[in-house]
Amino acid sequence: MNITIAGVSLYYIISWFFIYSFLGWVWESAYVSVKKGKPVNRGFINGPLCTIYGAGAVSVYLIMKPFAGNLLILYVGGVFTATLLELVTGWLMERIFHTRWWDYSRQKFNFHGYICLGASLGWGVFTILLFHVFQPFVSWLTGLYPKSVGTVALCIVVVLYIIDFATSAAAAFGLSKTFAGVEDMLEDLTAYLHTTRVYETREEIREKLESARNYRHVQDSLAWLSDRRQEVLEHFENLVQDRRLLDAENYMERKQELEQRFDEFVKKYTDIRKKQNGIRNRMVCAYPELKNQFRTYREKHEKKQTK
Structure with a gap:
């Protein structure tokens, strides 16, 4: 060279x-x-x-x-x-x-x-x-080491680096889509739970669902979602028993709808998380704030579009 x-x-x-x-x-x-x-x-x-x-x-x-x-x-x-x-x-x-x-x-x-x-x-x-x-x-x-040896070693390292960088970049492109899909689903579930009046405010619901973003493994997040599903249903039943949901005559229908909505959410969420390959999982672990920073980027981008 x-x-x-x-x-x-x-x-x-x-x-x-x-x-x-x-x-x-x-x-x-x-x-x-x-x-x-x-x-x-x-x-x-x-x-x-x-x-x-x-x-x-x-x-x-x-x-x-x-x-x-x-x-x-x-x-x-x-x-x-x-x-x-x-x-x-x-x-x-x-x-x-x-x-x-x-x-x-x-x-x-x-x-x-x-x-x-x-x-x-x-x-x-x-x-x-x-x-x-x-x-x-x-x-x-x-x-x-001799320059001739170094030149051969550099050629090998450069090729490996290019391959690694290309695969990492491809995975990084998919990360924002994964985060966007999870954010959209959490927002949809938040909006639905708010209409049921099981919880009084959207902030309360978002706080309940916040941890769904933070689990590394699919099984951990599914176990967490299963617990939240049971918690919501129990809270709903307590409100009915305390007569704080006065229009709960269709109790079974509303309960089944709650269960169905949660099941649909869990299925979509599982599909998205399973598409997150090992490279994306490593990136999320290496940069744990990526999820929150994606939300910051998205909110800033949406504000610019509304101006």
């Missing part, structure tokens, strides 16, 4: 990209695993790589390389360069996959949830560490 960018061989740029992507995956997976108290395979793709770390580290290094001797310029330049990359990546992923993969909305001084001041200042520190700690290590690492 004789092609050079900013005076650096493309061979080394690609090598560094994969090494930094792996180091980023180790950091992200370890941090989230400790935070969640269970192993989490972090990252967009299935393999042990976090692409944004690889792209970010290499981009910042190539851009800031002329200023390697000036700590102040490195810090400020790292803040702006990495923040811009995070902003563009977050915006593109939301537009492409119709959901957010991270959200800083709860952090102070954030911009539309894509970036925030705290993270940006952290990127400046990372840039200094990049030049004085990580890059010397990565350069040493790539010098341990």
Whole structure:
């Protein structure tokens, strides 16, 4: 590979990209695993790589390389360069996959949830560490083996990465449809239960149904739904017995309708969840806030359409 960018061989740029992507995956997976108290395979793709770390580290290094001797310029330049990359990546992923993969909305001084001041200042520190700690290590690492061996290894890794990225992207496209289907069904069930007057407010019903979004395994969610079905029916019977539903003369018909609606919902819900393959399940586990962030994206999109 004789092609050079900013005076650096493309061979080394690609090598560094994969090494930094792996180091980023180790950091992200370890941090989230400790935070969640269970192993989490972090990252967009299935393999042990976090692409944004690889792209970010290499981009910042190539851009800031002329200023390697000036700590102040490195810090400020790292803040702006990495923040811009995070902003563009977050915006593109939301537009492409119709959901957010991270959200800083709860952090102070954030911009539309894509970036925030705290993270940006952290990127400046990372840039200094990049030049004085990580890059010397990565350069040493790539010098341990002959370039001919590295070229063959890179070709294999690139092919595997492309396949992994393509399958992960296809799965990610389907995630928003899955979330949308579940949201629509929960809203339909909420609207129906509200018309039955079994519960007084939609908020009360939504609170009862909220956990349906959060189960990883289909069987867990079905067990939860079965419990909610029984709870609704028992609540309905208690209201009838207490004569708080004065128009409950058609008690059996209404009870059967409740049962039928729940059964229909469970069937549709099961069909949707079973279509969620292993890759999508891993993504949901790696990014547990995806469901809520999809709802945020959808609500924001609907508000724009109504204006």
